Amino acid sequence: MATLPVSPESIIAQFGPSLNFPKPEGIPGRDEPDAVVKTHCCFCGMQCGIKLLVKNNHIVGFEPWEEFPFNEGRLCPKGVQRYLQNDHPDRLLTPIVRVAGKGFEKTGWDPAMERIVSEIQRIQSEHGNDAFAMLSGVSLTNEKSYLVGKFARVALKTKNLDYNGRLCMVSAGAGNKKAFGLDRGSNNYSDLAHAEVIMICGTNVSETFPTLTHWIWQARDNGGQLIVVDPRLTPIARTADLHLPVRPGRDSALYGAILHQLIKHDWLDRDFIANHTTDFDKACEAVADYDLDWAERITGIEKAKILRAAEMWGPARTSFLLHARGIEHHSKGVENVLACINLVLATGRIGKPYCGYATITGQGNGQGGREHGHKCDQLPGNRDIENPEHRKYISQVWGIEEKDMPGKGLTAYELMEAIHRGEIKGLLSICFNPLVSLPNNSMIREALEKLEFYVAIDFFLNETARHADIVLPGSLHEEEDGTVTTAEGRVTRIRKAIDPPGDARTDTSILLELANRLGAGKHFSYETSEDIFNELRVASKGGTADYFGITYQKIEDNMGVFWPCPSEDHPGTPRLWEDRKFKTPDGRAHFHGVAYRDPGEVTDADYPVILTTGRVVSQYLSGTQTRRIGKLVQQYPEPLLEIHPKLAARLGIRDRETVRVSTRRGCAEFPAQLVETIREDTVFIPYHWPGKKSANQLTSGHLDPISKIPEFKVCACKLEPTGKLAPSPEVSQAWASV
């Protein structure tokens, strides 16, 4: 039984989240560090370069790394404070085991490993191999992502492996594969500099990717114009030439209406369409009726603004379209992405200088982590686990029989549903906190409580891991060598700065030992992270995400290498499609007909207000790391319900009043923040917090039919004022909410 062994309050008292602040008197050793290690931030997909200061096997501070070409020293507050995860009082230093009624007690590695292996074997012999599942995450390096994929298929022999990228950019990945036959941002960000128009679709760049702001501003200094599509006036939207405050869940109607205008005014690159694309007629047909009146009615955006967007986008000579979770976290995520790609293809502005298109990958290794096989349907090199040739090639690289390669497993949310139904009995998780990050999390909690055996690997005891039978102390970003692939497609080096503290071990060594104890040791004989990378290079060879020509030394020499890089003498590919040879079977880019349909849940008399969710600049994902860093917590200490004053007035809600927010999944209370910077029909809650402060108690489990991404960005809710002013954040302590 994976219920909590004691009350959550008791667990928090021992394992946090507690807040780590730097000491005012300074940190010893910063003036004379033993080493200054050039590496990258552990958080978002920008992967900013940063130098860590090391003294006596501790990270004692940071220095900006001004030579790294993407960020040139720039950082956001999370990057500045990330070193405080080091020497954190909550850090797990030994394996711990659940003891009912007592909590978690320390145990040794041997007994922990023996118990894990015997439980895996028991569950798999009683219920079949697929009854033991694995969940992973893309804060892991390429090496670890690859290793997890191989470990699950070869050592654990389960098909049920998926990852938290399922909540991140799978809609973009699926859309890109359909349109281009390859899943990567088409350009690096230097192509923003002279784009005449930049369209930012559903991405709060200045809070979620702050260091990208500089590149966008640079374009504006050069005369570029900025369009931002967002239901909220975010800091980047404030600066836009045109802000389109779209009604959540209606994105594809907007992009369809813009395409309608491009066709109507012949703002098209007909040569490009004729020579390098297919199915333009289907795209046209789908939007034939999407005139401005219709679009205004559906999207809630004034038609003059929609027309203005088309006028700005259509005739431009250069452009860059960026999108992120705002259009991807939908039951129509893939359709939204395809509708955006249609606008890029219609104008032929791709594969040329300052003509770009990219999803902004959210997680640190959201790009590389989605290429090398810890996704339920995927093998390394972004190969397909159901493609016989791909299976054969990877089986050969791994030294297994193709018949022993498991097939396609369940996606993350479906996997939790299968646990809930009792079909999956055991779980191994690493780098994933689904109790905070998946939608409809009362279902997730019930599922966790049904597990017969659950083992988690993490450096802190995250909210999900509290349900584990055994937790193994793994490694922080700075405690292992490896590579990550940034949102630009640039493969960069993560450098080990220190050893894991206490009896904590590297994630890699934990997985290797487990593989060995499961009898698969001969397939996992690596000495170093570079050994794993060198196998990954071979495994990716010939796949669409081809890393074969990338070596650690080459990354070092060039401050990163852009894949595809098929041979050692290949320079890498910062800008895709210059040759117009798309990776689809017919070599052309594909338009798709995108007919608008409603989101999974629409408002009605019972639930009349739209709820959308997102992030704040000082927190990261489920907060496992950032809810433990004092100043980041102080900057935005609790989730607030952003509500327009007119909606608030209609409902009798005052600023800072506690508001009860209900959906069909549950209800929760949040302090109201009255702001004119949000649509009147929509409220916003950021999602980084656990327990009763979790926005994901409310969000819906509607999934995109192709990408299986959950619809975090839109559901229907009801708001009720409680008449009580909310307590101060110091009292509510949302960062450690139960």
Next chain:
Amino acid sequence: MGLRMNAFRTDQEFFLDPQRCIGCHACEMACAECETNGQLPMIHVDYVDRYFTPQTSVQICMHCEDPVCAKVCPAVAIEKDEYGIVHTAKTDRCIACSNCVNACPFGVPRKIQPMDLMVKCNMCYDRTSAGKKPMCATVCPSGALFYGTREEMTRKRPNSSPVNSFKFGKQTVKTRVNIMMPKGATELVVDDSE
């Protein structure tokens, strides 16, 4: 501050562009990391009025040519050096009278109660005297804070002009730090009431 720091780049200046501030607070956090600041930021980021806008404003010491904070200091604790940097109050002289806090037209110096000391930005003298950029301007992700040469700034921001003249009523304050204004602007009139 009589020591000559040859590495100080006299060709480099600070440019503040509050329009670009995205309110992320990276500058405050990075500033606070400086050991001489005891985890207190010397730069301040605040919402203008969150009800209406996410616009934030960022304020550092403007390093006035004729610093009023130094003029009103009865203990002669505040000095401007040969590079135009107005230094924080000397700890052995400051009597925590708050004259400077009240006099500064930009609201920069702050009195730190437990230490009974005035503290303010010294443009990262430890870094700038070693030829580096101030920490806040190094990490700022949006370019709201920039440190470099005037030529570089003019080339990079063709639509803006650096301004270092502030008009408060009949008084004009000239500063070492520039703020970026619409192209062609030569001064910022903060208060034109006579």
